[in-house]
Amino acid sequence: MTDWIDIGTLADIPQRGARTVQIAGEKEIAVFRTGDDHVFALVNECPHKKGPLSQGIVHGYSVACPLHNWNIALKTGEAQGNDEGCTPTIAVREEGGRILIARPASLKAAA
Amino acid sequence: MDFQNNGPETASEEQLFVPSEDVREHLVVVGNGMAGCRAVEELLARDKHRYRVTIFGAEPYVNYNRIMLSPVLAGEKSFDDIIINSRDWYSDNNIELIAGDPVTAIDRAAKTVTSQSGRTVGYDKLLIATGSDPFIIPVPGKDLPGVISFRDMKDVDTMLAAADKGGNAVVIGGGLLGLEAAHGLTLRGMKVTVVHLMDSLMERQLDEAAAWLLKSALEGRGQTILTGANTEEIYGDGKVEGVRLKDGTEIPASLVVMAVGIRPSTALAREAGLEVNRGIKVDDHMVTSDPDVLAVGECVEHDGNVYGLVAPLWDMCRSLADGLTDRHTGYRGSVTSTKLKVAGLDVFSAGDFSGGEGCEDIVLRDASRGVYKRVVVKDDRIVGAVLYGDTVDGGWYFDMLKKQEDVAEIRDLLIFGQAFASGGGALDPKAAVAALSDDAEVCGCNGVSKGQVVACIEAGNCSLDAVRATCKASASCGSCTGLVENLLAVVLGDDVQSGPKTLCKCTSFTHDDVRREIVAQNMRSIPEVMQLLHWSTPDGCSSCRPALNYYLLCALPGEYQDDQQSRFVNERMHANIQKDGTYSVVPRMWGGLTNPRELRAIADVVEKYDAPMVKVTGGQRLDIFGIKKEDLPAVWADLNAAGMVSGHAYGKSLRTVKTCVGSEWCRFGTQDSTGLGVKIERMTWGSWMPHKFKIAASGCPRNCAEATIKDFGVVCVDSGYELHVGGNGGIHVRATDLLCKVTTEQEAMDYCAAFIQLYREEARYLERTAPWIERVGVDYVKQRIVEDEAGREALRSRFLYSQSFSQEDPWAQRAAGADAELHQPLEPIAIAAE
Numbered sequence: 001m002t003d004w005i006d007i008g009t010l011a012d013i014p015q016r017g018a019r020t021v022q023i024a025g026e027k028e029i030a031v032f033r034t035g036d037d038h039v040f041a042l043v044n045e046c047p048h049k050k051g052p053l054s055q056g057i058v059h060g061y062s063v064a065c066p067l068h069n070w071n072i073a074l075k076t077g078e079a080q081g082n083d084e085g086c087t088p089t090i091a092v093r094e095e096g097g098r099i100l101i102a103r104p105a106s107l108k109a110a111a
Numbered sequence: 112m113d114f115q116n117n118g119p120e121t122a123s124e125e126q127l128f129v130p131s132e133d134v135r136e137h138l139v140v141v142g143n144g145m146a147g148c149r150a151v152e153e154l155l156a157r158d159k160h161r162y163r164v165t166i167f168g169a170e171p172y173v174n175y176n177r178i179m180l181s182p183v184l185a186g187e188k189s190f191d192d193i194i195i196n197s198r199d200w201y202s203d204n205n206i207e208l209i210a211g212d213p214v215t216a217i218d219r220a221a222k223t224v225t226s227q228s229g230r231t232v233g234y235d236k237l238l239i240a241t242g243s244d245p246f247i248i249p250v251p252g253k254d255l256p257g258v259i260s261f262r263d264m265k266d267v268d269t270m271l272a273a274a275d276k277g278g279n280a281v282v283i284g285g286g287l288l289g290l291e292a293a294h295g296l297t298l299r300g301m302k303v304t305v306v307h308l309m310d311s312l313m314e315r316q317l318d319e320a321a322a323w324l325l326k327s328a329l330e331g332r333g334q335t336i337l338t339g340a341n342t343e344e345i346y347g348d349g350k351v352e353g354v355r356l357k358d359g360t361e362i363p364a365s366l367v368v369m370a371v372g373i374r375p376s377t378a379l380a381r382e383a384g385l386e387v388n389r390g391i392k393v394d395d396h397m398v399t400s401d402p403d404v405l406a407v408g409e410c411v412e413h414d415g416n417v418y419g420l421v422a423p424l425w426d427m428c429r430s431l432a433d434g435l436t437d438r439h440t441g442y443r444g445s446v447t448s449t450k451l452k453v454a455g456l457d458v459f460s461a462g463d464f465s466g467g468e469g470c471e472d473i474v475l476r477d478a479s480r481g482v483y484k485r486v487v488v489k490d491d492r493i494v495g496a497v498l499y500g501d502t503v504d505g506g507w508y509f510d511m512l513k514k515q516e517d518v519a520e521i522r523d524l525l526i527f528g529q530a531f532a533s534g535g536g537a538l539d540p541k542a543a544v545a546a547l548s549d550d551a552e553v554c555g556c557n558g559v560s561k562g563q564v565v566a567c568i569e570a571g572n573c574s575l576d577a578v579r580a581t582c583k584a585s586a587s588c589g590s591c592t593g594l595v596e597n598l599l600a601v602v603l604g605d606d607v608q609s610g611p612k613t614l615c616k617c618t619s620f621t622h623d624d625v626r627r628e629i630v631a632q633n634m635r636s637i638p639e640v641m642q643l644l645h646w647s648t649p650d651g652c653s654s655c656r657p658a659l660n661y662y663l664l665c666a667l668p669g670e671y672q673d674d675q676q677s678r679f680v681n682e683r684m685h686a687n688i689q690k691d692g693t694y695s696v697v698p699r700m701w702g703g704l705t706n707p708r709e710l711r712a713i714a715d716v717v718e719k720y721d722a723p724m725v726k727v728t729g730g731q732r733l734d735i736f737g738i739k740k741e742d743l744p745a746v747w748a749d750l751n752a753a754g755m756v757s758g759h760a761y762g763k764s765l766r767t768v769k770t771c772v773g774s775e776w777c778r779f780g781t782q783d784s785t786g787l788g789v790k791i792e793r794m795t796w797g798s799w800m801p802h803k804f805k806i807a808a809s810g811c812p813r814n815c816a817e818a819t820i821k822d823f824g825v826v827c828v829d830s831g832y833e834l835h836v837g838g839n840g841g842i843h844v845r846a847t848d849l850l851c852k853v854t855t856e857q858e859a860m861d862y863c864a865a866f867i868q869l870y871r872e873e874a875r876y877l878e879r880t881a882p883w884i885e886r887v888g889v890d891y892v893k894q895r896i897v898e899d900e901a902g903r904e905a906l907r908s909r910f911l912y913s914q915s916f917s918q919e920d921p922w923a924q925r926a927a928g929a930d931a932e933l934h935q936p937l938e939p940i941a942i943a944a945e
């Protein structure tokens with residue numbers, strides 16, 4: 001059983017950009033939209049020094065962290081290249097043009 | 112038109128031979144479309160006599176090929192050409208067709224269906240194949256006459272009737288269906304505008320690069336394509352007269368085609384109490400939650416997936432017929448591929464290109480042929496492909512994708528296609544080029560053969576760059592770079608010299624090559640540069656995107672549409688990001704001068720927004736730290752109100768102009784260095800540059816403003832102004848070179864403008880003036896700025912022209928509400944449990 005949270009439409013997120021979502025009691029979430037309109041959600045914290053990933057440059061299926069330019073894979077949250085670390089990902093789905101993300105708390109409960 | 116004579120096809124019971132004592136199980140099919148009839152065909156092929164079959168169809172026709180409605184609209188086919196099963200097929204197989212009479216209810220307890228005309232028929236097995244309903248966006252005017260969808264023959268008839276009268280049509284939706292409708296209507300003589308909500312066409316099937324090529328080609332055919340366009344209203348008095356967009360644009364039209372998507376047609380099943388999610392839920396044998404009711408086609412949901420293409424239906428129908436005849440093979444889902452059916456435009460896409468861990472893109476771009484190919488490989492298996500311009504290998508890639516074939520062996524040649532990769536067993540790219548004949552053409556742009564390239568290498572050109580410079584191979588579009596590199600390796604072995612550094616890993620070109628080609632080929636957008644210069648990634652990386660954005664901005668002042676998403680966060684937010692994710696804000700203080708009003712405004716901001724620190728910077732102004740992203744627009748509005756604008760402390764742009772007190776007050780001052788500094792800052796602020804740029808003006812050689820470690824420095828002397836260039840504090844301190852001495856303030860300003868423009872046009876992105884001057888030599892700069900008077904004047908006026916577009920305060924725009932969403936989190940609006 002997953003709680004899904006409706007966060008808006010694709011058009012609310014800039015292409016090759018991101019928006020954030022704040023849910024009481026949870027870490028801020030970054031929701032990314034790629035150049036070909038896939039949507040991914042990650043905790044808005046770089047595994048390096050917690051840089052706000054939502055502010056980075058989105059290229060392909062990665063985001064370059066705005067603080068020290070680590071590249072993070074949007075699908076897995078994994079740092080790429082020689083860097084090591086991983087940011088938690090959040091499930092996303094689209095329904096009737098709306099974007100839904102899994103409520104992080106219920107994810108934890110399910111795990 | 113011939114198909115109109117074909118008329119409604121209602122076969123009454125008397126017309127068909129149905130043995131009255133037929134005791135076979137009765138299969139009733141709801142939906143005379145592609146899946147329903149295919150399922151019956153598959154069934155007949157397995158066991159011709161097992162079931163008695165009755166088919167209900169809402170449309171008044173025999174079974175036709177829906178996907179061919181596009182060629183019918185385009186005038187390439189007639190309705191007769193697209194009939195799949197004529198009346199003879201129904202009668203030959205004793206199938207009763209009840210066409211033009213939709214089923215309106217299913218009674219599962221009584222095992223009957225009832226149609227609109229009131230006919231009730233009993234079944235042993237029921238097959239629902241109702242397809243999809245077009246999605247109609249709920250805007251005012253959606254029900255006006257002249258607003259239609261594109262789903263069936265009736266819609267095509269309406270479009271043809273409208274096209275006969277000519278005029279304008281609007282197609283809402285730039286997906287496969289919308290573009291095919293637009294194409295047909297264009298061929299039929301209408302002036303067509305495509306209105307697409309997303310930023311790129313066919314965004315589900317194509318990546319940005321392919322979508323850009325497609326858009327350019329369609330525009331070349333006279334269509335108007337509006338992307339990122341949101342429909343607000345369809346207007347008209349009694350019938351459609353046009354479409355109004357959210358931004359206020361009005362597009363007159365006598366016909367509006369809505370092609371924004373489809374929804375599985377599930378109402379009938381839902382009312383009958385069958386389990387329905389997005390589609391009617393079925394198992395691997397197409398059986399619904401009722402064992403006697405099956406469903407197939409676009410109306411079903413299998414394993415969480417619904418499909419909108421025909422290929423999956425064929426697989427479903429096979430499993431369904433197997434199930435009905437007691438062979439339980441089972442359906443396992445489908446991978447799909449798409450081809451656009453627009454004559455002369457070859458577009459293919461398949462599988463998943465959502466990348467992720469372990470995914471690798473192989474990209475080939477051939478600008479001279481207008482070709483773009485991208486194959487996504489994961490763990491040595493193809494997982495997705497997008498092809499534009501040359502789709503002959505689409506089937507080959509798709510086949511390997513479906514079979515999950517290991518492509519490790521042919522990995523290096525994969526992108527060149529089947530003929531190359533499986534030709535002659537030459538699997539090593541070096542062996543493949545070695546095997547080419549001497550007269551084989553290597554570089555299509557410059558007509559250079561392999562023999563000529565080899566001769567050029569043997570004559571002592573041992574690097575890619577040397578080959579490019581000498582025999583021109585790979586010097587234009589670069590698509591043969593790989594071939595030339597392999598030839599170098601074949602001829603020289605380990606003696607190949609590596610050339611200058613490329614712009615980034617996405618391209619084999621250097622910064623200078625890219626800049627030159629942008630101007631020479633008059634390129635106008637980032638996707639265009641990537642296509643014409645054969646980028647090896649679909650949309651670049653965080654190194655090349657900001658560089659390309661700058662190069663285009665510099666080449667096309669006032670015309671280029673800045674790409675915010677290609678800018679580093681500071682330039683996107685107009686503030687400096689801090690280690691904790693807050694921002695620092697530095698308002699401009701012209702020449703380091705300030706006044707009580709500005710100081711008060713800064714003090715108020717510090718208090719009002721709880722800024723933890725305010726500091727005097729090394730650049731003679733004040734920096735307010737710790738401002739939250741959400742508060743930035745309000746902070747800027749407050750500073751604007753006191754007359755202050757952005758200080759660009761965040762930008763690859765003019766930073767500060769430091770001044771000293773000068774002749775106005777200082778006992779040594781020779782000229783008004785303060786006033787000059789302010790004038791220079793007013794002239795230069797807001798300009799985008801390859802890197803940050805700092806200026807200073809000192810009133811005498813004591814040089815209190817440190818002008819000799821600035822990018823451009825002025826040291827005033829009794830007889831005029833010494834102009835210094837290329838200084839740098841920072842990591843490697845470099846004192847300036849003296850450019851020249853001038854006598855008037857105006858000249859100092861003019862030389863400054865010309866110098867900045869030369870730097871803007873010729874330095875590489877992220878190269879400050881100091882390393883740039885060391886690279887090109889101060890004599891070169893003197894020759895361009897001091898000796899060439901006409902050249903200096905031209906540079907100066909180009910700078911001032913470009914400044915006429917960049918001196919709008921970005922803070923004021925944001926404070927007034929522009930891009931507000933960049934500062935606000937999304938609002939989670941509803942919580943849906945599942």
Ligand code: SRM
Nearest residue numbers: 687695727728729730731732760766767839840841842843
């Ligand atoms: C605020 C300030 C320090 C201060 O408190 O005085 C400052 C702060 C930063 N400097 Fe600086 N520099 C500041 C004056 C200087 C100066 C002195 C000057 O301009 O007279 C220099 C040496 C002169 C020069 O640039 O040649 C200077 C040389 C650098 C460098 C090294 C540049 C180089 O070419 O080697 C960097 C790193 C870079 O740009 O890549 C840098 C980068 C930075 C960054 C932007 C680091 C970063 O990327 O986040 C700091 C931003 C802090 C912030 O959020 O505001 N800062 N920085 C000064 C702002 C001036 C202003 O009003 O805009």
Ligand SMILES: Cc1cc2nc3c(=O)[nH]c(=O)nc-3n(C[C@H](O)[C@H](O)[C@H](O)COP(=O)(O)OP(=O)(O)OC[C@H]3O[C@@H](n4cnc5c(N)ncnc54)[C@H](O)[C@@H]3O)c2cc1C
Nearest residue numbers: 142144145146169177178213214241242408409419420421
């Ligand atoms: C213009 C166009 C171009 C296309 N091009 C392509 C393409 O290039 N490639 C591709 O793979 N796919 C293409 N498609 C999609 C393809 O046509 C569909 O995937 C396919 O037709 C789906 O088959 P179906 O049997 O599920 O639905 P349909 O073919 O729509 O059949 C459903 C039938 O059921 C009837 N029906 C609905 N409700 C009832 C009821 N209550 N009682 C009786 N009858 C009912 C409908 O009238 C319809 O005739 C295209 C579609 C269109 C419209």
Ligand code: SF4
Nearest residue numbers: 687728729734841842
């Ligand atoms: S000197 Fe270093 S720490 Fe200090 S402001 Fe400049 S970049 Fe930051």
Ligand code: FES
Nearest residue numbers: 046048049051065
């Ligand atoms: S915090 Fe992201 S790279 Fe350092």
